[in-house]
Amino acid sequence: MSTRTAKPLLARKHPDKFVGRDAELDRLYLRAVSDMGSGSIHLSGRAGTGTSELLRQLYDRLFFEQRFVVPFYYSLNSRDATAYTATANYLYQFVLQAIAFRRQEPGLIASAPDICELETLSPINDVDWISRLCKACKNEGPLNDERSFIRSSLSAPFRASFAGGFRAFVIVDDLHQSVNLENGRVFVDEMVNIAGRSGTQIVLGSRSRYSMKSIAEQRIDVERLDRKSFVDLAATAAADRGVDMNEQSRDLVALKFAGRPRLLESFLEAATSKRVALQSYREVERLYSKELLEGGLGTYFDDNFARAASEPILRQKLYEALYHTIGNGNERFRLETLRERLGVRPDIFGRMIDILSVDEVLDVNTGAAQVSDDEILRDFLIARHRASTNIGSLAVTAAQTVTNALKRAPKLVASDYRRGAALGMTELLLDFDMQRVPRSLLDYRLFRENLKGLSASEARSQIAKEGEQMTLPLVAHAAPIVDHLPEFGEPTEPDRAVIAVGFADRSYSDESEIVWFAAEIDSKLEADYSLTREWVDRLDTVADKLGYSEHKIWLIAPEGFSDGALDLLAEQGGFGSSRKQAQLLREFLHGGSPAKSEAYEYEIVIPIGEETELIAVHAFEEIARKYAFPPKAVNQIKTALVEACINAAEHSLSPDGKIKQRFSVDEEKVVIIVSNRGMRLTDRMPIRPEAEGDDKRRGWGLGLIRSLMDEVRIESVDDGTQITMVKLIKPSA
Incomplete structure (x- = not known):
């Protein structure tokens, strides 16, 4: 600066x-x-x-x-x-x-x-x-x-x-x-x-x-300033103008003006000129009401509307038309209907709509519009309607404006605090990319049995040793449910209930497409059957409305779930997790458990053909010798590696003619990933029991690999196939 x-x-x-x-x-x-x-x-x-x-x-x-x-x-x-x-x-x-x-x-x-x-x-x-x-x-x-x-x-x-x-x-x-x-x-x-x-x-x-x-x-x-920057701006602007404002009022003011410095500064200028202290919600909302009805805030919106409709009679008709749309749930309306109501020529109306759109009074799209989602604008339209129809005196309008604003104030601030404390479900789900993760990071029953009550470091250490794993889906898109279904906006904050759409594997096929409904729910203790049933029914209803007949439900409650609630979720093929689990899951996805032993990685790329898989075998023998792998394990891994390379070479139609191998070795295991570009396994003809020749041998080869290794995963990636093989080892004496 x-x-x-x-x-x-x-x-x-x-x-x-x-x-x-x-x-x-x-x-x-x-x-x-x-x-x-x-x-x-x-x-x-x-x-x-x-x-x-x-x-x-x-x-x-x-x-x-x-x-x-x-x-x-x-x-x-x-x-x-x-x-x-x-x-x-x-x-x-x-x-x-x-x-x-x-x-x-x-x-x-x-x-x-x-x-x-x-x-x-x-x-x-x-x-x-x-x-x-x-x-x-x-x-x-x-x-x-x-x-x-x-x-x-x-x-x-x-x-x-x-x-x-x-x-x-x-x-x-x-x-x-x-x-x-x-x-x-x-x-x-x-x-x-x-x-x-x-x-x-x-x-x-x-x-x-x-x-x-x-x-x-x-x-x-x-972009509009983020919350922290705007709160800092509000505090600085108030101090510069000598406005006495406490932290609670500062947060409310920052939320009311939502990243709009011009309106914030107009409001604080009014506080200075009127010598108003902002030490409570009441003082904030009283000044807000005065400024909206007779001060700078009202002038700001009046000027916007005057640019769109310079004639006072036309402007008042516009106020009234928009007021009645927000009174009816702010539903979208046809622009032609508004033009007929105002009685203006198409050319004048077109210019009017351009101005109202640019000034963010209206959200316009393909011949229809609705009033922008702006609480101050709505309050302005209500106030102008009351003034024009003589519904009570100015004092009555001011009283209603300030009391309505005061009713909203605690909810607005509480909603912000909830957003700040939210896990960020959208971002978390977008991290899902076919990772293998300990099942206890999603299954609360396992977490309660094995990890609950442990310190953070103890939990991480235990997670690193856990044997029961599961594969996350590949999430292609995630967004709040309210973005799909606006009427869902009432029960929860937008990012606390999310739909994630993706695939169970990398085949990107209709059969592998999957939908997850994830939601944070509130419960002081373990969420019970009744609360869980309510949320399951609510999310099932959303799924039906959106046409998602097959879906999974993942609920997260601060303290986890009761046994009855977990049984209900299991019947649905879903999961129940505690907030701690979700935090550990995010940590795991962003770098894994720090308690894991250090792994050493080696990579080799070989051309396809002419028995080049033997080069990979010789490379692995050198790695095995360095870490003193037991001979039996070495022979099993060598055989599996040869079969994996042969599988990658045959039928892949690889455009670059290369096979990549990556060896990751730690004190407990060796992980080998063999990958190639070209035809994916899921794109090839399925192996039938009656298949003969090479097709039958390939099925036999994959079975051999599974029999030799402790864990085998075969995945279709964007442009080819990846085989991951895990062998648990103990160095020879």
């Missing part, structure tokens, strides 16, 4: 107060100052996430911290009204900022001299190109057509950099505002086209939902 002492120039806050965006800012800054040639970046973010402040911070840093790249920042503004006016302002701003940078006089930008003054202020070595641009600002207009003027003016920084012998870094922000301008799309299209062929680096900034053809070499999507 920067520690410069200069006042912000275009940025709205000092760089030391700009929280949570260091990585994005450093990336853009390095791109600007490094000699990386031409290229453009499209930076986008959701409304209120601070993308514009990020670009303003970038401009300030380029202005103050280096001398060889001329920075230029321009923000498209709805007050420009037309694309022509916006282009003229763009040209003027470039001349102004370029002179201020070359003179190192940041105050010149705020003074906004007229174009005649600018010409006299230019440094001597810049007079020629600045004079030409000043002349263009004074005289040039739509001589032939407006588009030619726009194209010529937008390319001015690039011509100037060539004429002046310097590099320029151009930042054009808020391109989504083009929907508010007459011929705004022309401005955007020409800017994008110039960015594609220019020798100057450009950053184009817009809202995430703004649709534009992008030729950018890079796209950076600025």
